[in-house]
Amino acid sequence: MDPSPETHPKTTLSRRRIGVFGGTFDPPHIGHLVAAINARQALDLDVVLLVVANVPWQKVGHRTVTAAEDRLAMMRAAVGDRDDLEVSDIEVRRGGDSYTADTLGELLDREPDAELFVILGRDAAAGLASWERHDEVVSQAQLVVVDRPGPPVELDRRYRWLRVDIPELEISSTELRDRVAAGLSIDYLTPSAVVDLIAARGLYRNAGAG
Numbered sequence: 001m002d003p004s005p006e007t008h009p010k011t012t013l014s015r016r017r018i019g020v021f022g023g024t025f026d027p028p029h030i031g032h033l034v035a036a037i038n039a040r041q042a043l044d045l046d047v048v049l050l051v052v053a054n055v056p057w058q059k060v061g062h063r064t065v066t067a068a069e070d071r072l073a074m075m076r077a078a079v080g081d082r083d084d085l086e087v088s089d090i091e092v093r094r095g096g097d098s099y100t101a102d103t104l105g106e107l108l109d110r111e112p113d114a115e116l117f118v119i120l121g122r123d124a125a126a127g128l129a130s131w132e133r134h135d136e137v138v139s140q141a142q143l144v145v146v147d148r149p150g151p152p153v154e155l156d157r158r159y160r161w162l163r164v165d166i167p168e169l170e171i172s173s174t175e176l177r178d179r180v181a182a183g184l185s186i187d188y189l190t191p192s193a194v195v196d197l198i199a200a201r202g203l204y205r206n207a208g209a210g
């Protein structure tokens with residue numbers, strides 16, 4: 001089902017519409033995947049990049065973040081071989097603190113014609129003003145917000161937001177980490193390939209260590 005074939009005619013000449021969904025993804029879960037595929041469909045995007053942050057600088061100091069290589073491997077396992085979702089290691093390869101402004105700049109250097117859509121859950125969208133060079137982010141991409149259970153938040157009214165309706169899933173990476181540490185099942189909260197990888201690598205077993 002194509003929700004808006006008239007608005008975004010697909011021709012070989014049309015600019016690629018690329019969704020950019022960034023996160024720590026520590027670990028990825030079905031909330032992330034449901035958000036990504038619904039944004040892709042609603043906005044008729046060609047692909048959604050799941051951009052795994054190298055150093056999520058706003059989380060550093062609050063808790064131990066799992067190694068980027070493990071988070072990348074988990075996201076690859078989560079996505080499998082779908083071709084409408086693509087795991088991006090652009091921030092991991094760049095190294096250092098991860099800023100979306102740099103990522104968008106790099107994507108546009110590679111593909112100057114691309115139309116970029118930055119996809120954010122409501123909580124992340126509310127924090128946009130705290131981002132490094134958020135003015136650059138806003139000028140390089142269209143902002144997209146997806147709902148997420150939680151307290152209502154104000155979005156920055158200076159910017160134009162596209163809102164995509166998604167099934168709201170009350171689930172977070174924090175909850176998955178806590179469940180693994182407590183010995184509780186995370187089956188069906190994340191794809192089974194991720195469950196298996198977490199077990200194989202012994203991730204999240206120590207409460208408080210990530």
Ligand code: ATP
Binds near residue numbers: 171
């Ligand atoms: P943590 O609990 O560690 O903060 P998280 O579940 O919030 O993890 P993040 O990696 O922090 O996941 O978030 C990456 C992006 O995914 C953010 O834009 C966030 O708002 C969005 N997101 C996370 N969980 C959901 C969800 N259940 N529904 C919709 N969006 C979500």
Ligand code: MG
């Ligand atoms: Mg979060």
